[in-house]
Amino acid sequence: MIKVNFVCVGKLKERYLKEACDEYLKRLTRFCKPEVRELPEKVSPKEEAEEILRACRGRVIALAVEGEECSSERFSEALAACADRGEEITFVIGSSCGLDGRVKAAADGLLSFSQMTFPHQLMRVILLEQVYRAFMIRAGREYHK
Numbered sequence: 001m002i003k004v005n006f007v008c009v010g011k012l013k014e015r016y017l018k019e020a021c022d023e024y025l026k027r028l029t030r031f032c033k034p035e036v037r038e039l040p041e042k043v044s045p046k047e048e049a050e051e052i053l054r055a056c057r058g059r060v061i062a063l064a065v066e067g068e069e070c071s072s073e074r075f076s077e078a079l080a081a082c083a084d085r086g087e088e089i090t091f092v093i094g095s096s097c098g099l100d101g102r103v104k105a106a107a108d109g110l111l112s113f114s115q116m117t118f119p120h121q122l123m124r125v126i127l128l129e130q131v132y133r134a135f136m137i138r139a140g141r142e143y144h145k
Helices: 015-028 045-055 072-084 101-106 120-138
Strands: 003-009 033-039 059-068 089-093 109-111
Touching: 003 045, 003 120, 015 033, 015 120, 033 045, 033 120, 045 101, 059 101, 072 120, 089 120
Parallel strands: 003 033, 003 089, 059 089, 059 109
Antiparallel strands: none
């Protein structure tokens, strides 16, 4: 079973966001070994970079507005390819200040969910949901429609 890491700068503050994340993490355990690692927010992304890089394992995908956009089906195929290779994957969500260039340069890929900016706490819920959706697509389940 593939290990999927979520490295997130900052803690979830709102109960409803925590509950949503907990629900998707619970659902994900049917398909993978999910792990969330919350890192403390610093004054700048540059100060956060070293800790983020130390927390990354396997194939690293950083969320960035300038990253590649893709459909849920294509995202599912990419995640399935990692799983088929037995490759651990780490998704990185920066703080509200974004990610330092060193993190982006070290990542194996940059992923964007939109050209719009989302609060980083809400982005965690969106990412967890999309990873769950990707596994459901791969399993041929109806959830994604």
